[in-house]
Amino acid sequence: RPDLFEAPDYYHLDDLLSEEHKLVRDxxxxxxxxxxxxxxxxxxxxxxxPKQILGGLAEIGAFGPYIPEEYGGAGLDQIxxxxxxxxxxRGDSGVRxxxxxxSSLVMYPIYTYxxxxxxxxxxxKLASGEMMxxxxxxxxxxxxxxxxxxxxxxxxxxxYLLNGAKLWISNSPFADIAVVWAKNEEGRIHGLxxxxxxxxxxxxxxxxxxxxxxxxxxxxxxxxxxxxKANLLPNKSGLGAPLGCLDSARYGISWxxxxxxxxCYDTALRYAKERIQFGKPIAATQLQQKKLAExxxxxxxxxxxxxxxxxxxxxxxxxxxxxxxxxxxxVEMAITIAREARQVLGxxxxxxxxxxxxxxxxxxxxxTYEGTHDIHLLITGADITGFPAFQ
Ligand code: TGC
Ligand code: FAD
Numbered sequence: 001r002p003d004l005f006e007a008p009d010y011y012h013l014d015d016l017l018s019e020e021h022k023l024v025r026d027x028x029x030x031x032x033x034x035x036x037x038x039x040x041x042x043x044x045x046x047x048x049x050p051k052q053i054l055g056g057l058a059e060i061g062a063f064g065p066y067i068p069e070e071y072g073g074a075g076l077d078q079i080x081x082x083x084x085x086x087x088x089x090r091g092d093s094g095v096r097x098x099x100x101x102x103s104s105l106v107m108y109p110i111y112t113y114x115x116x117x118x119x120x121x122x123x124x125k126l127a128s129g130e131m132m133x134x135x136x137x138x139x140x141x142x143x144x145x146x147x148x149x150x151x152x153x154x155x156x157x158x159x160y161l162l163n164g165a166k167l168w169i170s171n172s173p174f175a176d177i178a179v180v181w182a183k184n185e186e187g188r189i190h191g192l193x194x195x196x197x198x199x200x201x202x203x204x205x206x207x208x209x210x211x212x213x214x215x216x217x218x219x220x221x222x223x224x225x226x227x228x229k230a231n232l233l234p235n236k237s238g239l240g241a242p243l244g245c246l247d248s249a250r251y252g253i254s255w256x257x258x259x260x261x262x263x264c265y266d267t268a269l270r271y272a273k274e275r276i277q278f279g280k281p282i283a284a285t286q287l288q289q290k291k292l293a294e295x296x297x298x299x300x301x302x303x304x305x306x307x308x309x310x311x312x313x314x315x316x317x318x319x320x321x322x323x324x325x326x327x328x329x330x331v332e333m334a335i336t337i338a339r340e341a342r343q344v345l346g347x348x349x350x351x352x353x354x355x356x357x358x359x360x361x362x363x364x365x366x367x368t369y370e371g372t373h374d375i376h377l378l379i380t381g382a383d384i385t386g387f388p389a390f391q
Contacts, residue, residue, distance in 0.1 A: 072127030082255030089256035094215030106133030
């Protein structure tokens with residue numbers, strides 16, 4: 001019932017938003033209602049990314065919301081970025097993934113670590129959706145611990161020679177470029193822009209996913225790929241470079257998860273008011289009210305966390321650990337609400353007639369990618385105690 005959803009705003013967060021925030025949010029919301037929600041279930045069922053929505057994503061500013069307008073971005077602040085992610089994920093986490101990757105994992109590193117030539121060459125096309133990108137950090141043997149990566153490149157004089165493989169890469173099957181993290185001969189991590197069509201570069205799709213089915217996921221395989229020297233991102237190296245991109249994407253996810261939770265809550269609330277059992281709406285029972293009351297409480301807390309984090313980001317003061325806390329809390333909030341909301345719908349909750357089961361399955365990826373739930377807890381643990389417990 002995509003036409004029906006409303007925005008729960010129990011603590012009047014709207015009063016804290018600027019006119020621009022509301023305009024941006026409403027445009028994204030309307031687009032999702034019109035162009036995403038009516039088709040997304042069918043694409044998820046057939047495990048296909050709906051490529052026809054790329055132009056719409058670009059139009060609502062979802063590709064590079066905070067990248068300056070001179071490079072084709074929308075030039076918005078961090079709260080607008082968050083609100084766009086929230087509205088997209090109200091539709092589907094897989095669609096939000098495509099926007100997150102394009103903005104924070106491809107445009108952000110090119111804008112922040114790239115040369116002026118690289119910015120001019122890639123950013124406007126990425127902003128318009130004419131060119132799509134992906135981000136290769138995770139490898140078959142190195143997920144939570146990317147510093148162990150084996151993908152490497154060698155200086156051959158007039159070019160670099162790249163070898164290795166990346167796994168679980170969102171958008172890889174159709175991306176035109178990949179921002180790839182690899183070690184040089186000294187073992188230092190650098191970012192390289194690899195383009196589709198380079199000899200020895202392939203992107204096989206990963207099948208049989210029960211989660212993020214409307215998002216294309218695949219591998220990146222580099223078999224003696226000759227990468228021009230002009231494709232190295234020169235302005236930052238070391239693990240901090242990819243982790244800096246993750247900070248931006250994780251922040252967007254902390255808002256996005258709220259959108260998925262809002263859609264589940266809204267669907268469950270409507271259903272509970274309409275569904276009659278034992279002669280009265282199930283919403284009139286204490287057990288269902290407990291579920292719904294806890295959902296709106298948790299959504300409200302998550303909204304306040306994300307909003308304050310957005311203010312800190314706008315001021316350039318948000319720490320990586322604060323971002324981890326918001327990503328971890330808000331994704332867990334959303335997955336818990338999806339599970340509870342599914343139960344409110346009884347048997348109907350397992351069908352594709354309603355969005356809840358799709359959100360629930362999607363959120364299993366969201367709670368794993370961009371740092372697992374455990375890793376974000378350990379990041380908080382390290383921050384407050386001073387003892388990193390990863391090793
Ligand atoms: P550690 O020694 O802590 O740090 C190494 C260097 O990195 C710096 N740093 C950061 N810089 C910026 N932002 C952050 N969040 C940072 N965290 C750390 C740090 O200061 C240090 O710099 P320097 O100059 O001293 O070298 O590194 P570690 O090896 O102990 O690892 C720490 C840990 C476990 C937190 C990190 O490896 C981690 O976050 N692991 C999780 C991996 C992950 O999140 N992968 C995501 C892959 S991309 C993805 O999932 C996309 S999904 C896309 C979608 O569809 O939406
Ligand atoms: P592992 O690191 O093997 O973890 C397995 C389990 O061990 C987890 O529960 C983890 O929390 C736990 N664990 C690990 N280390 C510790 C520790 N020190 N202490 C306690 N527990 C620990 N990556 C990209 O680079 N680009 C992408 O675009 C991208 N898109 C993705 C899309 C999807 C649909 C999925 C599922 C993943 C994607 N990823 C992407 C990869 C994602 O970031 C990794 O899956 C994630 O970082 C976890 O790595 P792993 O799967 O290898 O799990």
